Amino acid sequence: MTDVAPHRYGFFTDTSICIGCKACEVACKEWNDVPDDGFVFRATSYDNTGSLGADTWRHVAFIEQPGGANGQEGVEGWLMSSDVCKHCTHAACLDVCPTGALFRTEFDTVVVQADVCNGCGYCVPACPYGVIDRRERDGRAFKCTMCYDRLRGGLEPACAKACPTDSIQFGPLDELRDRARERVELLHGEGRPEARLYGADPGDGVGGDGAFFLLLDEPEVYGLPPDPVVTTRDLPAMWRWAAGAALSMAGVVAVSFLGGGRGR
Template identity: 70%
Template sequence: MSEERVGFFTDTSVCIGCKACEVACKEWNAIPEDGLSLTAMSYDNTQALGASTWRHVAFIEQPRPEGRTELPLAQGESTAQETPVGGDGELRWLMSSDVCKHCTHAACLDVCPTGSLFRTEFGTVVVQEDICNGCGYCVPACPYGVIEQRPHDGRAFKCTMCYDRLGAGREPACAKACPTESIQFGPLDELRERAALRVDQLHEAGVTDARLYGHDPDDGVGGDGAFFLLLDRPEVYGLPPDPVVTTRDLPAMWQHAGTAALSLLGGLAACFALTGRGRR
């Protein structure tokens, strides 16, 4: 990579569920309409990431934790209030704008037979739709279930982190459109530092469930290029709690297969040698 690695930090504590990121993503990337089907369980009308949904705003309704009504702002003075709440009828919305994680160790890259998927100079992972042959190997390879094939031609699509905009020195459309700066874009190392400070701020304000997800370079995917501040367990947001790159064990598997093949060849050679001796 010739450029500094960039990424997304999504602070879900200030997401208001406006879906401006979804709209901006579709408009800039000319992504087709995908049904807008309500789940009948929430105001979520896109349901999940897919070939025609590169940004997905999740709405999770749950009982409000006792002891707090407001979160501190991302910048400036804290507005947190210690107001006893909770009990019957008290609910809160957890909102989060999900996106492709642009993994450091991306399994989709490992399994792509045509080179359609590639790592850009910004450290992001992009699908070249004109090279994709629709084999679908990348779909089960993704530990997050992000990438998907479009049914009419079988080609795979996902977030490109607006690769064309990055090349022109512009930030991705979703981050540009976010009115609360829930979606922050920039150099990945700077975002990780900023995220750690934000978690500390929330903990000091009494929001003890605040945690980072996908920020650790030592996790099962080598750290994500798009990571999150969550207010509950990852499973609540539909995220795997401990994602692991699905091609992690491929080298060991090939080594075992090679050892087995050599053992088989050795056994066959011994059989032929013994057969030859018997005929003599």
């Protein structure tokens, strides 16, 4: 699979069937040679990796809910979700990278070239989801590549391959969106009105995500921003303003210089 792909590819993560097994985390680390992130027991949850970062490209969140979970009054429950880089349509990390280390692939995914990254860190605050991070050992940025090497070889990403329940699904993005909408309708029909899609709308603040989710509660419960926006959306206007200010300043300097010359 070396030619340009005819479709945009992505992930659909259906959290309603995630069992929290962490097979995706393990497969991601093994295939991509992602270092051990410490596996620190935080004494707040069964979640031992905490969040996405340079050494955690797939993160399975365990969200324990007291009575009233998922609309069932008085019933304790769990929400589980395998989070990942969203591979945004309008990716601010691409806008701010000065070296070209970040690039968009032929599958319309966003990848960091570690050997080109200079560790400037501009991409870290640019990400509206807080996905990208730098490794303490050398300062370079890392995140999910959607297993770019596997895609080029005609294989699906390691996390999707390892998921035993098909909670993580990979394929052409338009097909995944159709499948996700059908799944939400099915859950609504089964009395789960809280089911909703997150990141599937091309009209949202980042132009839709290449990795989107079916959630069973508000995005904030999963640690996701409710209304993400591309953080560089105002850059063109800022550059125009800066250029205008520079021209105005140059004009003032020129007038002052000419005026001073006539005075002499």
